[in-house]
Amino acid sequence: MIVSRDGLIALAGLGSAAVLAAGFSFQYLGGLxxxxxxxxxxxxxxxxxxxxxGALLLGGRMLPLAGLVTMIGSAGLGAYHTGVERHWWAGPDSCTAGAGLSGLSGADLLNPALATPVVLCDEVVWQMFGLSMASYNFLISLALAVLWAAALASGRADRWGWNG
Structure with a gap:
């Protein structure tokens, strides 16, 4: 069974919606x-x-390309974050173990109004089968990139009359 261009776009977009729902669930329901x-x-x-x-409502031909590029970028962020978590390379100074309190005064440190939890990017807070959420984002984003690429190819095939 061949999935239509719109079907591929819907699968890719709904996959991203599921990733967002999972992230918000971990945050607001799971307390992470x-x-x-x-x-x-x-x-x-x-x-x-x-x-x-936009693609489903407007039918733009370039929107699947934008979706593909977006998911490649997402996979890149997931790979980067995975490397930071595994200490393969340094992460941003603002959220790694090297992130210090040097910019805060003693009064700032004791002010409860300024107390926000420090969540470090180089610590894995949840994992399943040895993979962190960042690693899963990398893998899922690659799969979604494939869907966007298939939608892009399907649109080109339709335009050039290759789909009979």
Missing amino acids: APCELCLWQRWPHAGAVLLMV
Whole structure:
């Protein structure tokens, strides 16, 4: 069975919506506060959901390409975050173990109004089968990139009359 271009776009966009729902569920239902890199990884998925809506409503031919690029970027962020968690390379100074309190005064440290949980990007707070959420984002984003690529190829095949 061959899935239509719109079907592929819907699968890709709904996949990103599921990733966002999982992230918010871990945060608000599971009590796992996201780190800075986790938050960065949500943006491409939000963009992909908007691209899905735009592609299905407007039928733009370039929107699947934008979805593909967005998911490749998301996979890159997931791979980068995985490397930070596994200490293969350094992460942003603002959210790794090297992130210090040097910018805060003693009064700031004792002010409960400024107390926010520090979530470090280089610590794995949840994993399953040895893979962290960042690793799963990498793998899922690659799979969603394949769907966007298939939608892009399907649109080109239709345009050139290759689909009979």
